[in-house]
Amino acid sequence: MVTSKKTRVRWTQEDDTVLTALVNKGQCAKEIGKILNRTTQAVTTRKWNLGLHDIRIKPATGVLREARTSTGAVVKIENPFSAMVGIRGNLVRSFIGAKGAHITSVQELFGVKVRVDDNNMAVIRGNSLEAVEACETHIRNLVREPQIGETYMGEVNMIVGYGAFISLNPLYQGLCHASEITGSPIDNVRSHLSVGQEVRVKVIAKVNGKYSLSVAAAQPLPEAVAVESDSEVSVVQVMSPREITAEMTKLARQLARANGQRMVMAMYYVETNQD
DSSP states (O other): OOOOOOOOOOOOHHHHHHHHHHHHHTOOHHHHHHHHTOOHHHHHHHHHHHTGGGOEEEEOSTTEEEEEOTTSOEEEEESOEEEEEEOOHHHHHHHHOGGGHHHHHHHHHHTOEEEEOTTSEEEEEESOHHHHHHHHHHHHHHHSOOOTTOEEEEEEEEEETTEEEEEEETTEEEEEEGGGTSSSOOSOGGGTOOTTOEEEEEEEEEETTEEEEESGGGSOOOOEEEEEOSSOEEEEEOOOHHHHHHHHHHHHHHHHHHTTOOOOOOOOOOOOOOO
């Protein structure tokens, strides 16, 4: 009978560094085992061997921190603070960017180290707790799905005949149809938008994972003007005939969508008082 001998995986210095940082962060042996791909028993044994069962972290000079164990030994740690953020698989490639451009820019912005592991987790490590937490918040905002009805600042990526593709952030983009740029049909999209232009947009729909955006819906409403009379003060909203037509067209489109229909054409004639 042939018995196979188990291969013993040695602990590297990097493994010990990560183990010390995670113990300091308060992670249990089971969670540390998942991160380091070790058994819970192996993690527990290594903690006792390093004397990390009663660890206290105190500042040291430079970019390092030192962990003083209960036995009095001092373990040097680089980037002791860490955090993890889950990223959906279809967003990992965009998060890393072409040749790592985006993930590098995030590291330079916050002064931390960021990598994506095999489980699509963004692992953040840094020398400053504030920098790690700020980077964690930034990444969570990036991976959060755009919500219908919310307004975002976007950048025009590409212009086509029927509208413009606008990037909400490095991970998400949507299409703004030509009719949603001014609120009414237009002949030339390039006369209103240009590539690289920053514009405020509102997410109005999501169909099959694709977002529909509106520039017109994200614009503030016209200011109201107070008109004084002898008896009372009236508030009048000043709108041009063109603006009224655009608003009526927008309302008709929303009503058609609510009823599951598609609006083909809507025309309104607004008479102005010439007196």
